[in-house]
Amino acid sequence: MFDFGIVTRWFDQLLCGIMPGWLATTIEGVIIAVALILVYAVLALFYILYERKLCAWFQCRLGPMRVGRWGWMQVFADMFKILIKELIKLRNTDKFLFELAPYLVILASMLSFAVLPWGRGLQIIDFNIGVFFMIAVSGLGVIGILLAGWASDSKYTLVGALRGGAQMISCELSVAMSIMTMVVLAGTMSISGIVYAQEDAWFIFKGHVPAIIAFIIYLIAATAETNRGPFDLPEAEHELTAGYHTEYSGIHFGFFYLAEYLNLFIVSGIAALMFLGGWMPLHIPGCDGFNMVMDWIPSVIWFLGKAFFISFIIIWFKWSFPRVRIDQLLAMEWKYLMPIGLFNIALMTVVVVYGWHF
Amino acid sequence: MEVSIFGIQSTTLMVVALLTGIGLVAAALIIAWLIAPRSYTVQKMEPYECGVPTRGESMMQFKVGYYLFAILFLMFDVETVFLFPWAAICKSLGPNGLLSVAVFLGVLILGLAYAWRKGALKWA
Numbered sequence: 290m291f292d293f294g295i296v297t298r299w300f301d302q303l304l305c306g307i308m309p310g311w312l313a314t315t316i317e318g319v320i321i322a323v324a325l326i327l328v329y330a331v332l333a334l335f336y337i338l339y340e341r342k343l344c345a346w347f348q349c350r351l352g353p354m355r356v357g358r359w360g361w362m363q364v365f366a367d368m369f370k371i372l373i374k375e376l377i378k379l380r381n382t383d384k385f386l387f388e389l390a391p392y393l394v395i396l397a398s399m400l401s402f403a404v405l406p407w408g409r410g411l412q413i414i415d416f417n418i419g420v421f422f423m424i425a426v427s428g429l430g431v432i433g434i435l436l437a438g439w440a441s442d443s444k445y446t447l448v449g450a451l452r453g454g455a456q457m458i459s460c461e462l463s464v465a466m467s468i469m470t471m472v473v474l475a476g477t478m479s480i481s482g483i484v485y486a487q488e489d490a491w492f493i494f495k496g497h498v499p500a501i502i503a504f505i506i507y508l509i510a511a512t513a514e515t516n517r518g519p520f521d522l523p524e525a526e527h528e529l530t531a532g533y534h535t536e537y538s539g540i541h542f543g544f545f546y547l548a549e550y551l552n553l554f555i556v557s558g559i560a561a562l563m564f565l566g567g568w569m570p571l572h573i574p575g576c577d578g579f580n581m582v583m584d585w586i587p588s589v590i591w592f593l594g595k596a597f598f599i600s601f602i603i604i605w606f607k608w609s610f611p612r613v614r615i616d617q618l619l620a621m622e623w624k625y626l627m628p629i630g631l632f633n634i635a636l637m638t639v640v641v642v643y644g645w646h647f
Numbered sequence: 648m649e650v651s652i653f654g655i656q657s658t659t660l661m662v663v664a665l666l667t668g669i670g671l672v673a674a675a676l677i678i679a680w681l682i683a684p685r686s687y688t689v690q691k692m693e694p695y696e697c698g699v700p701t702r703g704e705s706m707m708q709f710k711v712g713y714y715l716f717a718i719l720f721l722m723f724d725v726e727t728v729f730l731f732p733w734a735a736i737c738k739s740l741g742p743n744g745l746l747s748v749a750v751f752l753g754v755l756i757l758g759l760a761y762a763w764r765k766g767a768l769k770w771a
């Protein structure tokens with residue numbers, strides 16, 4: 290499997306050879322920033338098209354077809370249209386908080402996006418407490434949503450923000466707990482460490498029963514945390530028109546839209562990282578020929594494939610289940626997911642301490 | 648220090664990602680500010696309520712239930728902060744670590760059971 294670390298190290302040495310260290314670091318930082326923005330934007334656009342197409346196919350429609358082949362340029366047209374729309378601020382809005390909210394939402398998704406491991410040697414932020422960092426920064430998004438609804442000075446946005454806050458903080462707990470279950474199995478919080486621990490087998494196979502329970506809890510809680518259907522209460526369109534971003538227009542709204550789709554990718558990426566081996570290929574012990582073929586597929590393809598697969602499942606949820614009420618959602622989270630999650634951590638610890646895992 | 652891509656420290660890269668996020672929003676806002684049209688009417692500055700003028704204050708009262716869930720969240724969030732370091736090393740702690748954390752988890756579950764019993768989880 291190709292190690293991208295070789296390329297980056299070679300490039301680093303090349304730069305350090307011809308210029309002082311601080312300049313080389315600055316240039317590399319700029320390269321990383323440009324790459325981040327490009328990948329972020331392209332991925333968000335891809336996800337918008339991906340969801341529109343999937344939802345169309347689930348409903349026996351074709352989806353966007355007119356702009357470009359199979360409508361692939363529709364998202365570019367939409368984004369450009371959003372960019373040239375007027376930015377409206379209401380009379381009574383809290384101007385500062387209203388402007389601050391999109392920054393927080395984008396920052397939360399950008400920082401947790403930078404933590405994801407894309408391939409061998411292709412990971413930007415790699416703390417030894419990487420998982421913890423990821424959960425911490427993704428929590429910033431809740432503040433953005435609460436501020437957006439609060440500062441807009443509208444009844445719909447206020448209700449949407451409160452619902453969003455209650456729902457996201459509740460489900461964040463279950464997400465953190467199922468991630469913690471896998472940290473128990475991995476014995477490390479560093480993202481690269483977790484990926485390398487899955488070299489022989491993915492965690493979902495390694496940790497049998499508790500890992501599968503954690504995976505299911507994670508999928509449900511992550512769907513709720515990203516405000517996607519059937520848990521899209523903060524923006525339930527027939528009750529609250531658009532929820533917390535009702536009063537945002539133009540690119541201001543575009544930021545929430547981008548961050549929402551990026552969050553879908555991020556939670557899928559985290560699921561791929563924690564349960565499906567990150568960028569590690571599928572290996573079956575004993576089948577050397579099969580393993581060699583799997584090794585031949587690049588690591589980036591593995592990671593993206595797994596993330597897109599999990600996203601497909603989450604989008605599938607949206608078109609299969611009716612929307613739940615806020616009391617049903619909170620009851621599900623606090624009376625089922627959370628106690629099961631706590632119990633599951635204990636179960637996983639027993640499994641790990643007594644070495645019953647593979 | 649944890650070294651990541653290009654041999655740069657992760658803390659530096661975190662700052663880079665932070666600035667990238669701020670830069671992305673600021674750049675898009677500047678572009679929109681340059682090319683987007685601007686107009687002013689009195690009606691446009693009203694909050695959107697499906698065509699009907701707003702009645703009373705927009706900052707209305709809301710259910711105290713949200714607040715209760717926020718308090719519960721606070722308790723369990725702090726708990727996850729305490730559990731993460733244990734989770735990372737529980738393999739080497741062995742059965743003793745499991746036992747001591749079981750006491751901690753037990754107290755927390757008692758707390759959840761108390762809140763449940765008192766009806767804090769009920770959306771009435």
